[in-house]
Amino acid sequence: xxxxxxxxxxxxxxxxxxxxxxxxxxxxxxxxxxxxxxxxxxxxxxxxxxxxxxxxxxxxxxxxxxxxxxxxxxxxxxxxxxxxxxxxxxxxxxxxxxxxxxxxxxxxxxxxx
Amino acid sequence: xxxxxxxxxxxxxxxxxxxxxxxxxxxxxxxxxxxxxxxxxxxxxxxxxxxxxxxxxxxxxxxxxxxxxxxxxxxxxxxxxxxxxxxxxxxxxxxxxxxxxxxxxxxxxxxxx
Numbered sequence: 001x002x003x004x005x006x007x008x009x010x011x012x013x014x015x016x017x018x019x020x021x022x023x024x025x026x027x028x029x030x031x032x033x034x035x036x037x038x039x040x041x042x043x044x045x046x047x048x049x050x051x052x053x054x055x056x057x058x059x060x061x062x063x064x065x066x067x068x069x070x071x072x073x074x075x076x077x078x079x080x081x082x083x084x085x086x087x088x089x090x091x092x093x094x095x096x097x098x099x100x101x102x103x104x105x106x107x108x109x110x111x112x113x
Numbered sequence: 114x115x116x117x118x119x120x121x122x123x124x125x126x127x128x129x130x131x132x133x134x135x136x137x138x139x140x141x142x143x144x145x146x147x148x149x150x151x152x153x154x155x156x157x158x159x160x161x162x163x164x165x166x167x168x169x170x171x172x173x174x175x176x177x178x179x180x181x182x183x184x185x186x187x188x189x190x191x192x193x194x195x196x197x198x199x200x201x202x203x204x205x206x207x208x209x210x211x212x213x214x215x216x217x218x219x220x221x222x223x224x225x226x
Binding site: 004006008031032034042043044045046049051088090092094098099100101102103104105106 | 144146148153154155156157158161163169171172203205207209210211212214215217218219220
């Protein structure tokens with residue numbers, strides 16, 4: 001089982017809709033979780049992180065974490081064409097003094113005007 | 114301005130050659146990471162380092178080598194043992210911790226000719 005799994009998509013939503021992106025992880029000891037956005041040919045940029053069970057909201061973005069189910073999601077409300085990108089889920093694990101940051105394959109989101 | 118710099122942006126390698134990708138940061142970050150990204154794929158961890166003179170293998174370390182002689186620098190060598198090196202390489206850095214953002218360089222696109 002891969003450490004971090006995402007539906008590769010593509011996920012297509014109309015402008016103004018809610019986009020829902022999902023991520024599961026295999027290491028039950030994982031401690032914090034990040035969502036990055038990556039435009040084609042560019043570097044990833046952080047959208048938000050979460051480490052407590054429940055929801056965390058930042059503007060149009062909401063991250064949801066359920067550690068019992070080993071599941072983290074990202075909701076994008078009022079989706080805009082500029083949100084069209086690949087969304088990468090990353091999981092942070094600590095082993096001794098080392099912090100390993102593992103990414104999923106990403107979900108390609110297309111927002112149609 | 115603080116940031117993380119990768120060079121060169123594009124690199125061409127002949128088969129059988131070793132090449133070194135540069136990554137420098139002036140953010141005073143302890144941790145540095147190297148990732149490889151293939152088309153339509155997420156980021157796969159090659160090597161990571163938490164402190165000077167110490168580094169750990171990631172998920173796909175074979176055919177690569179690194180050094181961490183200075184806090185600011187984490188160069189990656191792609192050796193001739195790496196049979197399929199054509200990819201987009203990303204370097205990242207962050208402070209130690211579970212909820213700290215990883216900042217990425219602009220990437221190096223390596224092509225075997």
